[in-house]
Amino acid sequence: MKPKTIGKNLRKFRVSKSLTLEELAVLLEVEPQVLIEYETKRKYIPYNLGIKIAEVLEFDPYFIGIDVLLDRKVTRNVFAPLSFKSKFTPFRFMWDFLKSMFGAVKKKKQDISSNIIENQLFSLEENSSSPFVFLRISFLLLGVAFLAAWAENIVIANLALSLFVPLGFMWFLFEAHHPRIIRGFELIKYFLYGGLISIIIVLFIRGFTGYIPFPIIGDLLTGLIEELAKILTVIFLVRKKLIKNPLEGILIGFAVGAGFTAFETTMYGMNELLTNLDMFEMIWIILLRSFYDLIGVGHHFWTGILAGVVVMISKSGHLKMRDLRNPVFFFWYILLATIHGLWNYNSSMPLTFVIALFSLILFILFWSKVSIDYKLQVALEKERLNDNLIEIESIESEEKVIEQEMTETNEDHQE
Incomplete structure (x- = not known):
């Protein structure tokens, strides 16, 4: 992606969030002049800053020239x-x-x-x-x-x-x-x-x-x-x-x-x-x-x-x-x-x-493989989400217990 396109996209996403350059600079903890250079002077945005900008403005970092690698191995096995x-x-x-x-x-x-x-x-x-x-x-x-x-x-x-x-x-x-x-x-x-x-x-x-x-x-x-x-x-x-x-x-x-x-x-x-x-x-x-x-x-x-x-x-x-x-x-x-x-x-x-049968079997096998992997991925994500919810509930209950104990301690001191 060309730096000119990156600058235009950055400006478009910033304006869509109704943020000035100064306000965005405060959120990113950088100087406004840095953002001006990326929007107007056709410079590439560093990876870490690009990821941070994408998180703040809530868009895919691809649009400012940042490719985030997926968490998976790229296979070279043809089968x-x-x-x-x-x-x-x-x-x-x-x-x-x-x-x-x-x-x-x-x-x-x-x-x-x-x-x-x-x-x-x-x-x-x-x-x-x-x-x-x-x-x-x-x-x-x-x-x-x-x-x-x-x-x-x-x-x-x-x-x-x-x-x-x-x-x-x-x-x-x-x-x-x-x-x-x-x-x-x-x-x-x-x-x-x-x-x-x-x-x-x-x-x-x-x-x-x-x-x-x-x-x-x-x-x-x-x-x-x-x-x-x-x-x-x-x-x-x-x-x-x-x-x-x-x-x-x-x-x-x-x-x-x-x-x-x-x-x-x-x-x-x-x-x-x-x-x-x-x-x-x-x-x-x-x-x-x-x-x-x-x-x-x-x-x-x-x-x-x-x-x-x-x-x-x-x-x-x-x-x-x-x-x-x-x-x-x-x-x-x-x-x-x-x-x-x-x-x-x-x-x-x-x-x-x-030929028709071979082609159909090939498609069915590939589609089955991908569909099964997708269902497994969805199931794992749901399980991970449930584990996170359980962990959050556990932390919240512990905080309530600690808060209750502190309240009782304060009451004892007052007596």
Whole structure:
């Protein structure tokens, strides 16, 4: 971050707290001239002073050029994203999760809060431990697509069908994680902006590389370009956001990939329509792609994994370009780009399902690993909080006893 930007941010946060330079200097126990230099003379702020300023003004020190390292080791083990204490752990997790999911389908209407969608969009409050809003979104999009096709409204039918799987699947994952770690409104933003920006990056790169006529080489290059474009988009969109948990990275990456999937499927559908001049051919190609997107092959799965890996190897929780130099990321980038390229190249139906199954299992294992770690972290934080409360109560009771003893002693002296 440039010193000029640091100075502007420092001034913005100071003004937001209605503090003058002199008042802030008193709180920080420094001379006002020091703060003037940082705000106007384009100087970097020392680490310790930067941390103190961020605490006083209550903002993320990243905005004044201070990266606070997270309390965790950065792994260089390429298989760390799939490491479990027990080989049965992911299966137990998925079994419990599926029971929760199907329990949502049987949920009684009176159990559903009327403001749950509003809370999911704008709040981190918990309303339910079972995902079910995604079903409403999916059925709504299917209904709109059916009515649009019946009315021969090609554009609406194309859009609704293209959104059906990626948007519904994204909301399913969003509802499935607890406690809530991100707001639904943010996820929709990443879905829309991420899909558009990543497609623009792909088209820009394609302007230089073109399409290589050799099938396998061209398909592998496509995988490398598109996976790179999406992860660059993720880093750009979250450049000012602190992401401490890989689960949040998966959700954001999944949203960006789902947006890419939706827009790409729309383009495939329109190409089919313009080629064959048949709306039902367009609907068929969109449904076929949606089926594959559902069973394991899709940008949402691959970008979700990659974004989660980048968060896992980030030292500060602020994703940066330098994180892409980590060998763990490089391994997963090459692996997923290769899966992507082989999928594009493959024309054999049995091999199609093998690739889809491998991709789906890979995502489920990684998502299970991250979700289990997140739940464990939340449980440990609650336990630590309870211990602190017990300790505070113990100290308060001791103080009351001491105060009572002193009162009794004073009364004895007075007698």
